[in-house]
Amino acid sequence: MALEIKSGFWSSSFLAIDSKGLKFYDAGAWGSARRIPFADVQNVLLSPKNLLSFQVADKVYSIRTNPDNAKHQKAIEILVQAVRGTLPRR
Helix, strand or coil: CCEEEECCCCCCCEEEEECCEEEEEECCCCCEEEEECHHHEEEEEECCCCEEEEEECCEEEEEECCCCCHHHHHHHHHHHHHHHCCCCCC
16 A cells, blocks of 8 residues: 655645555646655655755656645655665565
């Protein structure tokens, strides 16, 4: 089961996190989904305004998060652990 962060009610941007990595969909100008292995993520940043950003090569992906949403917080926690390589083995 994937953990998801949806950017908002009217936005169709989302980030799904599962054992294979990330799936990021941005509904920008051309809207596209991209599958990203954890090993390809170079940096993760959460801004003071709750914008979660992660870097893959020279591209930065961003999505708004809600600090009061427990599912968002769990997804961020798992993302950071997985990128660090400390996700517990099953």
